[in-house]
Amino acid sequence: MEFKLKTISKAGVPEAISKAELYRSLNEPEEAESICRDILAVEPEHQLALRLLGLAITDQFCGDASDRYGEVEGLFLRLVERYERLYYTGLLHERRARAQMHVGRSPHMLTPLFEEAMRCFAEAETIRPPGNDDAILRWNRCARLLQSHPGFREEWEPEAFDADSSPI
Numbered sequence: 001m002e003f004k005l006k007t008i009s010k011a012g013v014p015e016a017i018s019k020a021e022l023y024r025s026l027n028e029p030e031e032a033e034s035i036c037r038d039i040l041a042v043e044p045e046h047q048l049a050l051r052l053l054g055l056a057i058t059d060q061f062c063g064d065a066s067d068r069y070g071e072v073e074g075l076f077l078r079l080v081e082r083y084e085r086l087y088y089t090g091l092l093h094e095r096r097a098r099a100q101m102h103v104g105r106s107p108h109m110l111t112p113l114f115e116e117a118m119r120c121f122a123e124a125e126t127i128r129p130p131g132n133d134d135a136i137l138r139w140n141r142c143a144r145l146l147q148s149h150p151g152f153r154e155e156w157e158p159e160a161f162d163a164d165s166s167p168i
Contacts (some may be wrong), residue, residue: 029059042124063103090120
């Protein structure tokens with residue numbers, strides 16, 4: 001049986017955004033995802049809905065082939081602001097790497113994902129809005145993960161990649 005989805009009103013979008021944020025904070029990403037899809041059905045380029053949808057999908061990453069990495073990448077590429085495209089793409093790579101780390105993938109498979117996340121964060125840092133240190137905070141988190149796990153210490157060369165430059 002197939003059901004025709006109902007369309008929300010444009011006037012209801014702000015409240016729907018609030019609900020999507022609430023469901024993400026309650027660790028119910030499937031609910032947030034559904035709400036964001038309803039918002040994007042009436043406002044296809046709604047920037048906050050695109051970000052929230054991408055994050056809700058990454059909240060569901062489990063480290064296997066069913067992760068919808070390509071879908072999230074496409075959502076984040078639709079973000080208008082270059083800083084946001086870089087920052088959220090960095091989050092995508094970081095979350096993908098962390099999900100794969102939790103299922104036991106080897107460091108040599110994960111290091112390139114973390115490094116790509118850090119490259120995105122480093123580039124976002126150079127164009128960040130005044131007072132916004134989010135890209136620095138994420139870069140540091142990735143660096144700490146790489147430094148704290150024994151398998152990564154052999155793979156990662158911190159002097160070849162820092163917050164002030166791209167990989168050498």
